[in-house]
Amino acid sequence: MTALDTETAFAAELTSPPRPGRTGKRRRPRWGMWIALVILALFAFLPLYWLAVTSVTPNDQAFSYPPRLFPTEITFDHYLKIFRTPAIFRYLENSVIVSVITTLLSVAVSMYMGYAFSKFRFRGRKSLMYFVLSSQMFPQALLLVTLYVVFAQFNLLNTYLALILSFTTFTLPLCVWMLKGFFDALPDDLIEAAKIDGAGPWRTFHSVILPLAAPGLVASGLFAFVRGWNDFMFALTLAGPEKQTLPPGLVNMFITESSTAWPALMAASLVVSVPVSVAFIALQRFLVGGVTAGAVKG
Structure with missing residues (x-):
């Protein structure tokens, strides 16, 4: 192979589109990492959220069943x-x-x-x-x-x-x-x-x-x-x-x-x-x- 052929092959390699398999591997979403982060976030912040929600819930609704993540009525009497x-x-x-x-x-x-x-x-x-x-x-x-x-x-x-x-x-x-x-x-x-x-x-x-x-x-x-x-x-x-x-x-x-x-x-x-x-x-x-x-x- 001559030097001209080598330069031509190298230029073609640079201008050719990336391989589908390699590109797909790089762009594959890391679902495991995101799921782990969501679980850790829920573990860390869900108790704080529940603490805040309970603090603004009226007394007659604090023990409602099933528990409500979003209160239907908010009161600030407990803070007062x-x-x-x-x-x-x-x-x-x-x-x-x-x-x-x-x-x-x-x-x-x-x-x-x-x-x-x-x-x-x-x-x-x-x-x-x-x-x-x-x-x-x-x-x-x-x-x-x-x-x-x-x-x-x-x-x-x-x-x-x-x-x-x-x-x-x-x-x-x-x-x-x-x-x-x-x-x-x-x-x-x-x-x-x-x-x-x-x-x-x-x-x-x-x-x-x-x-x-x-x-x-x-x-x-x-x-x-x-x-x-x-x-x-x-x-x-x-x-x-x-x-x-x-x-x-x-x-x-x-x-x-x-x-x-x-x-x-x-x-x-x-x-x-x-x-x-x-x-x-x-x-x-x-x-x-x-x-x-x-x-x-x-």
């Missing part, structure tokens, strides 16, 4: 009832106080522990690290009786301090390991450069390391905040009616021995979930960056 109930605002105030202080305390302690585990080498370091991690292996309900007895001896029951200490106890291990992974991703050259510039360990950590660790701090802080905001068991047991947070407060308010006000409870659940949702949306960029950076060692 929430803002007319002073006890809900007291529970909201308690949740904000406990969650914010738990977040600040957890981040303040875990950032020093995570940095020490990551950048310092000392005797018993690995044993202490695994000891901190092993605390997550025990069910939290097993420690409830012990914490109740300890707080009762120190007269801390029905106080904010009991809730803050118990929440911080369970948020610290994960926050420490999350921040340790993030500090591992930061190169040691930053510390050496700070030493050359004359910065001591304290200034190096606060002026050089912490600004770079902002995504990790936000990620661990969000975890601690959600832990304090959503807890039910410890808030119900360790706090009295005046110090209870939103989860047990709403249950005691809308669920009684004789009946359950499901529409009002659903409306209250949607309202109290707004602060957490807003926090996640506003700090989503830092949350994703902190989790991914803390999961990979550089």
Whole structure:
């Protein structure tokens, strides 16, 4: 075959239409992937949709059979009832106080522990690290009786301090390991450069390391905040009616021995979930960056 024939055959191959079999394979719709996505979307959003629908359904239609995906009548009386109930605002105030202080305390302690585990080498370091991690292996309900007895001896029951200490106890291990992974991703050259510039360990950590660790701090802080905001068991047991947070407060308010006000409870659940949702949306960029950076060692 001559060079001219080769060029002619190559040009014909470029200008020829694509093969039917290959084109059909590329354009074949991925029905399996779309079906899986639809199932996952229904699994994730159908409970939220049902929560919203029930919150605007009148009481006499909340238990209609068969259940209706689209309500025939809509009412916002349940939401108005929430803002007319002073006890809900007291529970909201308690949740904000406990969650914010738990977040600040957890981040303040875990950032020093995570940095020490990551950048310092000392005797018993690995044993202490695994000891901190092993605390997550025990069910939290097993420690409830012990914490109740300890707080009762120190007269801390029905106080904010009991809730803050118990929440911080369970948020610290994960926050420490999350921040340790993030500090591992930061190169040691930053510390050496700070030493050359004359910065001591304290200034190096606060002026050089912490600004770079902002995504990790936000990620661990969000975890601690959600832990304090959503807890039910410890808030119900360790706090009295005046110090209870939103989860047990709403249950005691809308669920009684004789009946359950499901529409009002659903409306209250949607309202109290707004602060957490807003926090996640506003700090989503830092949350994703902190989790991914803390999961990979550089």
